[in-house]
Amino acid sequence: MRNVFVLNVGSSSIKYQLLDVEDGTVHGEGVVERIGLKGSGVADHARALEVVLEELPDVPIDAVGHRIVHGGTRFVQATVIDDAVEREIEALADLAPLHNPPGLAGIRAARAVLTDVPHVAVFDTAFHATISPAARDYAIDAEVAARTRIRRFGFHGTSIGYVSRIAAQLLGRERDPELRLVVLHLGNGASAAAVLGGRSLDTSMGMTPLEGLVMGTRSGDIDPAIPLYLAREHGYTFAELDELLNKKSGLLGLAGRSDMRELVNAANAGNERATHALDVYVHRLRHYIGAYAAELGGIDAVVFTAGVGENSSYVRRRAIAGLEFLGLSIDSERNNASSREPRYTSPDGSPAAVLVIPTNEELEIARETREAASR
Known part of the structure; x- marks a missing residue:
């Protein structure tokens, strides 16, 4: 498995990159904006993805990686997507209402078109699943915190994970x-x-x-x-x-x-x-x-x-x-x-x-x- 199609989906945009994970070669990249907005010509994320796939070079796609902002306590590592995972991502929408729903729309659009390759959700919060309980928990009523899922999650995990690995190599x-x-x-x-x-x-x-x-x-x-x-x-x-x-x-x-x-x-x-x-x-x-x-x-x-x-x-x-x-x-x-x-x-x-x-x-x-x- 070499060529991974990476999707970063916003409420009205899709940022994408097709790259060789072995050597980092970027075969194609770009962004589709104003999805669903008046006069854009791109009605929804499904149509936007069609536009993206039409623009990509003729390179086989081995897997699709979806950036998802919030994994809650359920997703502590990158996870292969099936229908059950889709439902769980949807259930986390209240924790990231501006980010998880469009990410899920991207997942559904891509799974409908690219049916023969694995789709994987990569969560911004996952890298921080290892933070200590002392750092994780806020000093509020414990029952309220548990019932409402209030705790530290952290973000920018893919970036911090990447540069931490490169820093270790450099050192x-x-x-x-x-x-x-x-x-x-x-x-x-x-x-x-x-x-x-x-x-x-x-x-x-x-x-x-x-x-x-x-x-x-x-x-x-x-x-x-x-x-x-x-x-x-x-x-x-x-x-x-x-x-x-x-x-x-x-x-x-x-x-x-x-x-x-x-x-x-x-x-x-x-x-x-x-x-x-x-x-x-x-x-x-x-x-x-x-x-x-x-x-x-x-x-x-x-x-x-x-x-x-x-x-x-x-x-x-x-x-x-x-x-x-x-x-x-x-x-x-x-x-x-x-x-x-x-x-x-x-x-x-x-x-x-x-x-x-x-x-x-x-x-x-x-x-x-x-x-x-x-x-």
Whole structure:
């Protein structure tokens, strides 16, 4: 089994890639957008998939990997899809109402057309199934938590799993159960993870992707009484609170813009809101690096990945500055160099490494799809 067709389905889009899992060759990739919207010409996900298959090169498809955001407590690894698995994914829709239903629509469309190959669901939450009970559970009424499935799940699992594996290779410690990594997936959505020996020990996102780091438009950690106060004293509805915390907060809320390059340029030009937003952003990053150093009992490497993590030398420099007591430091020339390859940004001989590893979620989904289909 070599060629895996990877599907990442949104409510009005399908992002796809057909790749050779052996050598990473991409045979075809693209995106279909505005599915089901007026004037798009693509009525639904079934028609969109037909369009995609018409555009793919004549390469045999050996398996289909579906990115599914939420696996709940049921799915802790990539899973071959049958009708029962479909029903269970559907039952998890309340935990990820914006993501699981379109993912399921993609599964149904693809299974109806590609009937002779295995289909595998790869879950963002699965990598974090190993987090400790102390990190997993919130301090609320245990019966309420159990009945309503409130707990930390974590996200970005395929990305964090991929870069953790590449980091171990880069460090020459592929099978070391004691390898201690802090992985920072920094994009518009952002999360941190403590990874011990390739297994997630803790992660910053919680029951939803709202918890944790400051993000492009999401608040990250706040006092949980703030939404109650806004509702009680200022009349905010549930919908308005959702909009505020998920779409109008984070860097956008602090500075009126969420693009990191624009923020850094504005801060360098003396914009006080941009400077303050970056201060808050970096403060939260350093908070989690320190917390995870305590949980791991030290750090062997900090790994930066995703759009901001891979491309912002400013964020990397400020996040690591002053952490020499943890063995961490930055080499300015290495940090400022541009490359799409996994690389060190720390000086030679540093007690702990600082790495930049471009993520490849499609390749990780393809790899997990092959493993699941071969079990």
